[in-house]
Amino acid sequence: MLRTEHRDLDAAIDALSLAAPADQLQIARLKKRKLKLKDQIALIEDYLIPDIIA
Known part of the structure; x- marks a missing residue:
């Protein structure tokens, strides 16, 4: 779901970037949300697949 x-x-x-007058504020907000999702995905993946030192 997070990846979707x-x-x-x-x-x-x-x-939005292709739209005539690009709304830079809206684009920045979406990028910030996207980054938060990426961090959440990485956190969950790290929790599910811990680093094992052999």
């Missing part, structure tokens, strides 16, 4: 939302935000950012 991350991809959706990527598509929304691309669409």
